[in-house]
Amino acid sequence: MLExxxxxxxxxxxxxRYPAKPEPPPAGYHGSIDVLDTKNAPxxxxxxxxxxxxxxxxxxxxxxxxxxxxxxxxCVRRAPERFAxxxxxxxxxxxRAALVIDGQDHQPLQQxxxxxxxxxxxxxxxIHVRHIDCGSDGSEEWEIQALWNPYYDIQRLGYFLTNxxxxxxxxxxxxxxxxxxxxxxxxxxxxxxxxxxxxxxxTDACSGGLAAGSGLTGGGVDTVLPVDVYVPGSxxxxxxxxxxxxxxxxxxxxxxxxx
Amino acid sequence: MSxxxxxxxxxxxxxxxxxLGASIEPAPAGEVRLRVGAPAFAGAARVMQEGGARFVxxxxxxxxxxxxxxxxxxxxxxxxxxxxxxxxxxFESVGRWWPAASWPERxxxxxxxxxxxxxxxxxxxxxxxxxxxxxxxxxxxxxxxSIPYGPVRSGIFEAIxxxxxTGGEDVPRIHTRPFFKHRGMEARFQGLAPDAxxxxxxxxxxxxxxxxxxxxxxxxERALGIQAPxxxxxxxxxxCELERMACHLDVIAKEAETTALYxxxxxFQILKEQIMRLRARxxxxxxxxxxxxxxxxxxxxxxxxxxxxxxxxxxxRELRRDxxxxxxxxxxxxxxxxxxxxxxxxxxxxxxxxxxxxxSGLSTDARHERPYGNYTRLGLRVVSERDADAMARVKVRFGxxxxxxxxxxxxxxxxxxxxxxxxxQLDSTAGAACGWVEAPxxxxxMWVELTQGTVRRxxxxxxxxxxxxxxxHAFPKDVLTDFAFIEHSFGLTPAGADR
Numbered sequence: 032m033l034e035x036x037x038x039x040x041x042x043x044x045x046x047x048r049y050p051a052k053p054e055p056p057p058a059g060y061h062g063s064i065d066v067l068d069t070k071n072a073p074x075x076x077x078x079x080x081x082x083x084x085x086x087x088x089x090x091x092x093x094x095x096x097x098x099x100x101x102x103x104x105x106c107v108r109r110a111p112e113r114f115a116x117x118x119x120x121x122x123x124x125x126x127r128a129a130l131v132i133d134g135q136d137h138q139p140l141q142q143x144x145x146x147x148x149x150x151x152x153x154x155x156x157x158i159h160v161r162h163i164d165c166g167s168d169g170s171e172e173w174e175i176q177a178l179w180n181p182y183y184d185i186q187r188l189g190y191f192l193t194n195x196x197x198x199x200x201x202x203x204x205x206x207x208x209x210x211x212x213x214x215x216x217x218x219x220x221x222x223x224x225x226x227x228x229x230x231x232x233x234t235d236a237c238s239g240g241l242a243a244g245s246g247l248t249g250g251g252v253d254t255v256l257p258v259d260v261y262v263p264g265s266x267x268x269x270x271x272x273x274x275x276x277x278x279x280x281x282x283x284x285x286x287x288x289x290x
Numbered sequence: 291m292s293x294x295x296x297x298x299x300x301x302x303x304x305x306x307x308x309x310l311g312a313s314i315e316p317a318p319a320g321e322v323r324l325r326v327g328a329p330a331f332a333g334a335a336r337v338m339q340e341g342g343a344r345f346v347x348x349x350x351x352x353x354x355x356x357x358x359x360x361x362x363x364x365x366x367x368x369x370x371x372x373x374x375x376x377x378x379x380x381f382e383s384v385g386r387w388w389p390a391a392s393w394p395e396r397x398x399x400x401x402x403x404x405x406x407x408x409x410x411x412x413x414x415x416x417x418x419x420x421x422x423x424x425x426x427x428x429x430x431x432x433x434x435x436s437i438p439y440g441p442v443r444s445g446i447f448e449a450i451x452x453x454x455x456t457g458g459e460d461v462p463r464i465h466t467r468p469f470f471k472h473r474g475m476e477a478r479f480q481g482l483a484p485d486a487x488x489x490x491x492x493x494x495x496x497x498x499x500x501x502x503x504x505x506x507x508x509x510x511e512r513a514l515g516i517q518a519p520x521x522x523x524x525x526x527x528x529x530c531e532l533e534r535m536a537c538h539l540d541v542i543a544k545e546a547e548t549t550a551l552y553x554x555x556x557x558f559q560i561l562k563e564q565i566m567r568l569r570a571r572x573x574x575x576x577x578x579x580x581x582x583x584x585x586x587x588x589x590x591x592x593x594x595x596x597x598x599x600x601x602x603x604x605x606x607r608e609l610r611r612d613x614x615x616x617x618x619x620x621x622x623x624x625x626x627x628x629x630x631x632x633x634x635x636x637x638x639x640x641x642x643x644x645x646x647x648x649x650s651g652l653s654t655d656a657r658h659e660r661p662y663g664n665y666t667r668l669g670l671r672v673v674s675e676r677d678a679d680a681m682a683r684v685k686v687r688f689g690x691x692x693x694x695x696x697x698x699x700x701x702x703x704x705x706x707x708x709x710x711x712x713x714x715q716l717d718s719t720a721g722a723a724c725g726w727v728e729a730p731x732x733x734x735x736m737w738v739e740l741t742q743g744t745v746r747r748x749x750x751x752x753x754x755x756x757x758x759x760x761x762x763h764a765f766p767k768d769v770l771t772d773f774a775f776i777e778h779s780f781g782l783t784p785a786g787a788d789r
Contacts, residue, residue, distance in 0.1 A: 035553040059592050061574040103489045164449040164472045169785035170496025176446045180559035211470045215442050216758035245474035
């Protein structure tokens, strides 16, 4: 056992300092898609996207709904003058409408990283998180599990995993909600004590993603329950999910103040 | 028609073959297609079983006509037995005497109204639209109770349900109920062009994206009679082996977690994260998505090959030390040795594949049985263990980590030595074929039909679904607290099983 302890100490600190310090993604990481030019777009561009995230109105103005985007890159390959991959992690948003972008990214970052970290401290570093899978492809679970690995170690910010929904403050939901998971999701949410927040993790949870429209899986978690934070991405990276947890903590902090 | 290949002759030599009245149809290399009438369908399956074949899957096809197809793996070939169906065609149940066929038959009967005579399932609930509150059967006896575990699991796991009947310690019976996550992914392929459909393939089982994308791409290529360029096949092997390593490390980290070996858990999580980050730098996506497509790959990796090799060297040094310590920690190995014993006979009956089958002494590995792509040019050491317990399955994964590193080095060396094309044009527009790869969870087979340049029908024979049926039998002498070890040693994904 001593050998393990020495082994554990041997490597020094590898844990990210996020949110106190920024954590830049590697160059070329496909974190989100930017729209470079929204004007005079041909309406055929809409057909390029397999999930219908791109829409062009009659004036030729172009919108991209990041809540539907699965980052497949079809638009970037077809129209590189209008779309580009952007290397970034912090894609989460507290409103669904803010994920729809028309033009350069002027989605206001609701709060700065430092302010988010401050909120986590305000709640005395004791936030319990519960996860429920409602039809993901399995990759979102890996990225959520990664938050508790030594690279991200979200326990240092005071986030703990709980198995009992009755102890949970935040519910992470993955998948677009398949029919058999409807009632387990509702029941899990109902037994959680107030104040509580719900995070839709991944494009499937935000809008149903690629699987939507089959009649077997719904169009996202917000068709069943109110969502507080959306994290698009297929799947979102651990830092993106960490960012969403910090945003959700803000939701809880706000409602505590209100109460 | 071309002269009979040796295996077709071998098929003709199966005892009872002449009774079938089967006719041989043209097929791409590696497949043998036999056509029988609906009444002879179950008999053909019996002949296959007696000939030593492994059941792969059963599905509906539309090419060349509406038919029920059963796929078997036999002597390095995939044998497809096809029987045309009509509105009133009735098939004798195969699952009644061959457990591997039981779930596929139930799925066909529930989702596609195929009539099977004599099919009998002990649980009367629907398989493909499970009800979380359904209690299959009442249990009785002193202190015996039934625990429905799932679909909301403890911890961050995918949705699946287990009905565990226990007196507190012994587990006399477990019943696995998948399909809580059935998203209709097979139907999602329909009408898409192959290069758009590959995005769907990547999202069937997210943790095995590259394997699913390769499998779909190879099926399309075989259906259209083309081949991806060598360099593209090598890149595919690089992505698939990195994926295998990430999946195996995930299983080992979870085994360490359940034995409360937390430093070990952290160490293997670090190794897994290193592979995820390597993939993010190489492909722009932590799961290697977006690189593989029918006809080849989209581009070169985004790192230089020397950088990849250097990263692998660092990784391997760390892995060696951690493996030695892990296998030498008796508090850990004691929990795994002897847990979840799966007899070889059972594994064969259920047609199990992957590390699970190889942990019970079998040597099934699609890369070795029916080499494809880059693996036709590589020697593969199939890692197999005989102890048939959770420890054997972990050892198989350790062995495969080393083998993956060897394959990666060799393939990267080939990539460095010569340049080449990355894509072949898809020039024809119609055809149907099977593709296969060895996914981290086991052999994955896909049946793909194309007409007019778009996908018409896809069937996915996922390793997770085929292996999960065996979970009901994985507790011969084990107690309730062994549950987590045994489940993790299977290393399966519900997303792949439910599709």
